Amino acid sequence: MPRPPRPSLIVRQRVTLLVLLASTDLGFAQLSLSLSPERLWELEQSVSARAGPDASQTNALLQLAEHYHEAATRGQKDTAEKAEGFLRRLLALEPRHATARALLGSTLTLKARDAHFPTTKLRLAREGFRELDAAILQAPDDYRPRLVRGLNSAAVPRMFDRQKLAEEDLGWVHARPISEADFGGRQMRQRVAWEYGQLLFRVKNTDKAREVWQAGITFDPGSTLAASIRSELNKIGKP
Numbered sequence: 001m002p003r004p005p006r007p008s009l010i011v012r013q014r015v016t017l018l019v020l021l022a023s024t025d026l027g028f029a030q031l032s033l034s035l036s037p038e039r040l041w042e043l044e045q046s047v048s049a050r051a052g053p054d055a056s057q058t059n060a061l062l063q064l065a066e067h068y069h070e071a072a073t074r075g076q077k078d079t080a081e082k083a084e085g086f087l088r089r090l091l092a093l094e095p096r097h098a099t100a101r102a103l104l105g106s107t108l109t110l111k112a113r114d115a116h117f118p119t120t121k122l123r124l125a126r127e128g129f130r131e132l133d134a135a136i137l138q139a140p141d142d143y144r145p146r147l148v149r150g151l152n153s154a155a156v157p158r159m160f161d162r163q164k165l166a167e168e169d170l171g172w173v174h175a176r177p178i179s180e181a182d183f184g185g186r187q188m189r190q191r192v193a194w195e196y197g198q199l200l201f202r203v204k205n206t207d208k209a210r211e212v213w214q215a216g217i218t219f220d221p222g223s224t225l226a227a228s229i230r231s232e233l234n235k236i237g238k239p
Contacts, residue, residue, distance in 0.1 A: 043060045072110045150170040186220045187223070
């Protein structure tokens with residue numbers, strides 16, 4: 001029977017992790033779900049005027065949370081706190097709203113990115129990962145929580161050991177027939193192809209990465225991201 005690690009070894013491992021966290025920024029892929037100032041004001045007024053758990057209330061809270069989560073990925077100050085507030089209000093109304101739970105998890109990891117103290121970074125990151133994983137267990141066949149967790153897992157440092165989850169989630173979303181009107185539309189599909197292709201390329205699955213990237217271009221051939229995908233395809237060349 002293997003002996004458990006010595007306490008001194010555990011302490012050294014924790015110290016090493018905290019040192020890494022202190023010098024690490026967690027980066028996050030964006031979905032461009034921002035609202036216009038007029039629409040933002042309208043939604044904020046609507047949620048402040050109502051408290052009942054009706055569909056329009058939860059939808060407004062989700063749109064606001066998505067907007068502020070997106071702003072937080074770009075590093076805008078105090079937006080992660082705003083996203084968290086709207087998400088917790090939504091979950092108080094609908095505790096089994098898996099997309100809101102996944103976004104809450106991602107928001108907490110964004111707060112971990114911005115925290116000053118390594119211990120706070122670690123606590124928030126772990127709490128965020130727990131919420132993300134709980135959202136998938138709650139709704140394993142809903143592509144939206146998987147999309148949020150996949151993009152989040154692809155972005156966080158490898159020390160958190162989330163890369164395999166990113167590959168599984170983004171591969172699952174990439175393979176699904178999602179309509180243009182769904183969460184993020186063509187832009188989302190292209191972002192998933194870009195990130196999924198990057199993960200495949202890192203593990204030297206070049207042929208699959210090439211296939212995913214080629215599909216990704218078709219979602220929005222004239223976009224800036226499509227140009228980046230073409231650049232990567234040119235680098236790896238033909239099969």
